[in-house]
Amino acid sequence: MRGLDYGTRIAHMRDWAATLYDQGFAGPAWPYEYGGMQLTLVEQVVYHDEFAKHAIPSHPGNGPSIAGPTLLSFRHTEQRRRYLPPMLRGDEVWAQGFSEPSAGSDLQSLTTSAVGR
DSSP: OTTOOHHHHHHHHHHHHHHHHHTTOSOTTSOGGGTOOOOOHHHHHHHHHHHHHTTOOOOSSSTTTTHHHHHHHHSOHHHHHHHHHHHHHTSSOOOOOOOBTTTBTOGGGOOOOOOOO
16 A cells, blocks of 8 residues: 555555455454454464465554453443444544643653652
8 A cells, every 4th residue: 555645545444444344354352243253362363464464454543452442341332332343344443642741742752750758
């Protein structure tokens, strides 16, 4: 997808996510009821290895790897049903953003300190 403008690239990634979902090949670790494949850990490794070997496009957002597992663990069934399938299918693109005092979204400029009591 090199050389494609951002909008075209995202549209292609969303189309691919929808195809994977519609054919039952999305969400290797997710439960069946939310559009996943419910694969074992070994099967997930093989799945990701095959995708990497063939340069399969990635998902258009980081929702399935960051927000999705959180919703699976901590939200009510009705919220899971509402948010997870469209997230996995690429109909809704989720992303995680960061903003910190004195750093904004520049995470490399974050500093920490420890203060003894």
